[in-house]
Amino acid sequence: xxxxxxxxxxxxxxxxxxxxxxxxxxxxxxxxxxxxxxxxxxxxxxxxxxxxxxxxxxxxxxxxxxxxxxxxxxxxxxxxxxxxxxxxxxxxxxxxxxxxxxxxxxxxxxxxxxxxxxxxxxxxxxxxxxxxxxxxxxxxxxxxxxxxxxxxxxxxxxxxxxxxxxxxxxxxxxxxxxxxxxxxxxxxxxxxxxxxxxxxxxxxxxxxxxxxxxxxxxxxxxxxxxxxxxxxxxxxxxxxxxxxxxxxxxxxxxxxxxxxxxxxxxxxxxxxxxxxxxxxxxxxxxxx
Amino acid sequence: xxxxxxxxxxxxxxxxxxxxxxxxxxxxxxxxxxxxxxxxxxxxxxxxxxxxxxxxxxxxxxxxxxxxxxxxxxxxxxxxxxxxxxxxxxxxxxxxxxxxxxxxxxxxxxxxxxxxxxxxxxxxxxxxxxxxxxxxxxxx
Numbered sequence: 001x002x003x004x005x006x007x008x009x010x011x012x013x014x015x016x017x018x019x020x021x022x023x024x025x026x027x028x029x030x031x032x033x034x035x036x037x038x039x040x041x042x043x044x045x046x047x048x049x050x051x052x053x054x055x056x057x058x059x060x061x062x063x064x065x066x067x068x069x070x071x072x073x074x075x076x077x078x079x080x081x082x083x084x085x086x087x088x089x090x091x092x093x094x095x096x097x098x099x100x101x102x103x104x105x106x107x108x109x110x111x112x113x114x115x116x117x118x119x120x121x122x123x124x125x126x127x128x129x130x131x132x133x134x135x136x137x138x139x140x141x142x143x144x145x146x147x148x149x150x151x152x153x154x155x156x157x158x159x160x161x162x163x164x165x166x167x168x169x170x171x172x173x174x175x176x177x178x179x180x181x182x183x184x185x186x187x188x189x190x191x192x193x194x195x196x197x198x199x200x201x202x203x204x205x206x207x208x209x210x211x212x213x214x215x216x217x218x219x220x221x222x223x224x225x226x227x228x229x230x231x232x233x234x235x236x237x238x239x240x241x242x243x244x245x246x247x248x249x250x251x252x253x254x255x256x257x258x259x260x261x262x263x264x265x266x267x268x269x270x271x272x273x274x275x276x277x278x279x280x281x282x283x284x285x286x287x288x
Numbered sequence: 289x290x291x292x293x294x295x296x297x298x299x300x301x302x303x304x305x306x307x308x309x310x311x312x313x314x315x316x317x318x319x320x321x322x323x324x325x326x327x328x329x330x331x332x333x334x335x336x337x338x339x340x341x342x343x344x345x346x347x348x349x350x351x352x353x354x355x356x357x358x359x360x361x362x363x364x365x366x367x368x369x370x371x372x373x374x375x376x377x378x379x380x381x382x383x384x385x386x387x388x389x390x391x392x393x394x395x396x397x398x399x400x401x402x403x404x405x406x407x408x409x410x411x412x413x414x415x416x417x418x419x420x421x422x423x424x425x426x427x428x
Contacts, residue, residue, distance in 0.1 A: 014332070014333070017331070020327070062333065063333060064333055067333060077319075078315055078319070081315070081318050081319050081322045081323070082315075082318060084322050085313070085318045085321070085322055088322075088326075098326075098327050099321075099322070099325075099326040099327065100326050100327045100328075100329060101322065101323070101325075101326040101327065101328045101329075102322040102323055102326075103331075103333070104329055104331040105331045105332060105333040106331050106332045106333075107332045111332055115329060115331075119329070123327075126327075137317060218320055218324075219320070221316045221317075221320070267313065267314070267317055270321065273321035273322070273325035273326050274321065274325045276325065276326050276327045277325075277326075277327055277328065
């Protein structure tokens, strides 16, 4: 980790910005209560009515080279992401802040102030919109295997009189037919689970329509990082007034009852990452 | 601004509404938020934005294909310079398709085709075969 950086002395630091909020005692208290992620304490950098939540980070580790190396390693990326999130999360528990994207780094505090000045009106507007709101995540999974596990054995499900391993009647299914039937059931379960999950996802949107102020559809999670059984078919984020979080939870209760192939997962409350930037009115193709 | 912590939690809720997410939250949930969401400003360290853009694409590829690819024994991401520091340094890249060497592309394509084939087979088999006793097959 210790390298010779000719241009930068060992003490050189830069300013890593986690979030922006309104300047004031609440944000100051949030900064005081938080330790930086092994990179020194947090502080607020204020300009006018706004302040940024900042920590000084070593220039070598967070300069272009350092960051590139960190972001290229999934383990380091994960650590950085968790540290960033921990600060945003703790700050948001105290006061409304706009989370900045991971690894937003400025050369010094003066540059942070310049950024606050430049974007002040937009920040203030967004902060006003998010005041008192939290983000809740709702993921719906289709899990045909869970549905299969919940079903009784195919043979046992049929007429109890013919249940058993050796069907005596001539019309009874042989191994080939049994196989086909099994495949067919599998396929039906698969379809049922996906159809039901889609219906549950749509039903949830209806259930919370009067509670949530906004909704953003994230890309469904797949693969190893997602780490959940079944397939994620809906991954929504909702903007919900903090005082209505319980109501929101209650509204979800029973959404997948009687559907063993469907699972609903609620995460949060989150700081409103997904709503920090208002959606562009109608500018297709515009970079975010 | 009067909406302090107490105000935002509603009656009877525990001290912090965020207690559950700080450390225990699922990495995929966190990554999609800190990489894809939040306010995006170009800081002074310009390269990171570009890197993250690229990285996000890579992560998407990774999470989208890792299960299927692993089943097929493909692990190109472990040799991908933008996902592993052990791999060779990155050369000039224009986008995800170009960053994947031809052999890996072939392997991926192969995996995709195999998966598709398996799916088609699974879908076609029960229906295409003749059913001497449709009533029985139709039963639940």
